[in-house]
Amino acid sequence: MLSYKTFLNRWDRFFFRPEPVEGIAVFRMIWCFLLLMYLFLDIGNINDFYGPKAILSLKTIKDQFNYPHMNLFHLFGDSIGVVTLMMWIYGLALFCGLIGFRTRTALVVALVCMVSFHQRNIWLLSSSEVLMRSIMILMVFSPAGNALSVDSMLARLNSKQLPRDCSPWVVRLIQIQISVVYLWTFWHKLKGDQWIDGTAVYYATRLSNMTNLPVPILLDNLFLIKLMTWGTLILEFSLGTLVWFKEFRKPLIFAGVFFHLGIEYMMSIPFFELIMIALLINFFSPIEIRDYVMGYVARVKEVIRSSTITDDLKSRILILLN
Amino acid sequence: MVKVKKFFISAFIVFNFLIMARVHLPLDVKFFSTLYAPVDTYTRFFSTFQDWMMFAPNPSRTNYELSAEIEFTDGSRDSWSFPKASELSIVGKYFYGERYRKFISEGVRKHENNFMWKDTARFALRMIGETHYNKIPSKVHLYRHWEDVPLLSDGMRTHGTRPDKLSKFRFFTHEVM
Numbered sequence: 001m002l003s004y005k006t007f008l009n010r011w012d013r014f015f016f017r018p019e020p021v022e023g024i025a026v027f028r029m030i031w032c033f034l035l036l037m038y039l040f041l042d043i044g045n046i047n048d049f050y051g052p053k054a055i056l057s058l059k060t061i062k063d064q065f066n067y068p069h070m071n072l073f074h075l076f077g078d079s080i081g082v083v084t085l086m087m088w089i090y091g092l093a094l095f096c097g098l099i100g101f102r103t104r105t106a107l108v109v110a111l112v113c114m115v116s117f118h119q120r121n122i123w124l125l126s127s128s129e130v131l132m133r134s135i136m137i138l139m140v141f142s143p144a145g146n147a148l149s150v151d152s153m154l155a156r157l158n159s160k161q162l163p164r165d166c167s168p169w170v171v172r173l174i175q176i177q178i179s180v181v182y183l184w185t186f187w188h189k190l191k192g193d194q195w196i197d198g199t200a201v202y203y204a205t206r207l208s209n210m211t212n213l214p215v216p217i218l219l220d221n222l223f224l225i226k227l228m229t230w231g232t233l234i235l236e237f238s239l240g241t242l243v244w245f246k247e248f249r250k251p252l253i254f255a256g257v258f259f260h261l262g263i264e265y266m267m268s269i270p271f272f273e274l275i276m277i278a279l280l281i282n283f284f285s286p287i288e289i290r291d292y293v294m295g296y297v298a299r300v301k302e303v304i305r306s307s308t309i310t311d312d313l314k315s316r317i318l319i320l321l322n
Numbered sequence: 323m324v325k326v327k328k329f330f331i332s333a334f335i336v337f338n339f340l341i342m343a344r345v346h347l348p349l350d351v352k353f354f355s356t357l358y359a360p361v362d363t364y365t366r367f368f369s370t371f372q373d374w375m376m377f378a379p380n381p382s383r384t385n386y387e388l389s390a391e392i393e394f395t396d397g398s399r400d401s402w403s404f405p406k407a408s409e410l411s412i413v414g415k416y417f418y419g420e421r422y423r424k425f426i427s428e429g430v431r432k433h434e435n436n437f438m439w440k441d442t443a444r445f446a447l448r449m450i451g452e453t454h455y456n457k458i459p460s461k462v463h464l465y466r467h468w469e470d471v472p473l474l475s476d477g478m479r480t481h482g483t484r485p486d487k488l489s490k491f492r493f494f495t496h497e498v499m
Contacts, residue, residue: 015335016328041417048445049421055445056438064437069367115368122369123429123438124421127376134370141334169331173338180342184374187346192379199474204381206471208408208484209423212415219481222474268407268415268423272376 015172018165021146022293023286025100027174028144030278032098035110035132038271039091042117049121050083056121065119072116086113100149104140111136127181128272134177135279142170148293153320174282175244181276183240186233195233198226205266212268219266235259243283256280297321341365345373385485386427387467390446394457402450408484431466436494439464443496464494 047053050073058078065071076082090113096106114136118129145151146162155162194200202225205211218224239256242248257280260273281289304317340361347354365371388404404426407419430438443462451459467488472479 011332012328015332044417045421048418053445053448055425056441060437060441067366068363069369119369121425123435124425126420126424127374130370130372133368134372137368137370138338167331169335173335176339177342180372181374184345184372185376185378188373188375188378190379194380195378200377200381202474202478203383203471204377205481206479206483207382208385209387209406209419209427211408211482212412214482216481220478222478268412268420270416270420 015169016167019168019171020286020290021143021164021166022148022290023282023284023288024142024144024168024171025147025149026289026293027278027281028100028103028139028142029098029148030281031135031139032094032110034271034274034278035114036091036094036098038132039087039094041270043087046080046083046087049124050078050117051080052078054078054121056123058120061119061121069119070112070115071119072112073120078120086116089113090117100145100151103145103149103151107136107140107144111140126269126272128270128275131177131181131272131275131279135174138170138173138177156319168286171282171286174279178276178279178282179240179243181240182236186236186240189233189236195229198229201225201229201232210267210269213265215266232259239280249283253280253283337361337364341370342372344371382427383471384427385469385471385488386423386431387488388426388430388442389465389467390443390450391463391465392447392450392454392459393461393463394454395460396457398457400450400454402446404446426466430464431468431493433493439494440496443494447496447498459498461498462496463492464496465490465492 042049048055052058058073061071062074072086073082076086090110093106093109093113096102097110111133115133118125118133143163143166146166147164152162189195189200192200194203201219202222205215205219235252235255238248238252243252243256257277260276263269264273301318301321304314304321307314309317340358341364344358344361344365347358349355349358385408387406389401390404391399391401393399405414405419405422407415407423410419429435430442443464446464447459447462467490469485469488
């Protein structure tokens, strides 16, 4: 039996023992970049989905959401000016998040804008956006701006250093969130007869509105279809459980990346697969990511040292890169 | 101070566990419904309900499309189809194809979402109206189109094949004025 004290110690070690922040910093950059791409693609949808002539009016949405929820459009209206301004603010916040300038403030602003856009018409959206919101809420609390950021450079210029080892509780919650996504979907799939008899991939890939690129032979062979169906179940279960074990972690991360790239190629579920791939990065240990980042920074420093720029400028840049 | 901070962070962690576990708990039991009152307020505020049922318990077997037909006061008619992801380029699918697919297949086609119908009809009217600005519309009809993917036992459909014929049903008429 586990004693209460042992449980508390393990809880403390798991969520609060300091770890390098480079992992969450790298994730911050990839995450904000992905969301920026998403926003860029959304610009063309201003009229159809968000503005005063959108497919659902703001009044209809307001009537349906008769409980407290975050949506700035209820405060400021849905004129094209408001929507455009909010997109600019959202984009700017994501860009600041990407480069790590006033990181926490930027992530809070991005969260508010993101949730507002999503709740403007939630019926257009899917699991991708639920994940975006859930992860963004956690990111706001993270020390993601303590490394690989303008914030950390500015601090160094002022002879300060932002903490490079912090409690990893946000990373842990993101990891748990990823596992939950895989485990829950695995659990629900076990209730479906098509997943058990091996035909689910056949039906999923015959929805013409969800088909992306053609996959001849592979998706027309029942034996391979069954392998893919059962392989999906095995992989989703493994990514929800075995990924926590040191021995399986890296092979599973790479298997997960190929799995999602495969779905991305076959099916049109914009951003979900890319988001899942980005999230899997959080299963690399922060020390591995720090070593990788430091190796890269060392190479950049070497290039700067051997360059022909003035010594004064060199030393300034090297301070920034420390 | 550190202990207090850790306590509140731990409480937030447990709170997140409750959000994640919600879908598997019997919320008709008084204990859980009481426990989940504050959790649901939070999840509704950010819309972060976590059911994660992608292609589960079974993938959908039905292709859905949506179209609108408009009647003008001079007796003429014209129709307009909502964007079909299957006919869009990859870029189009990324830009808006999946959004429309989701809106049609899980939103507007369902009777429980009839609050969307009037807005959707007006949206179609605006789309058609752009090319008929000199006519006066009288009615807008919304049609749902669907096709069930044939059972595998009836023979395999080659990947990438588009459905031949879709069933059609008029589910809403909007009287313009």
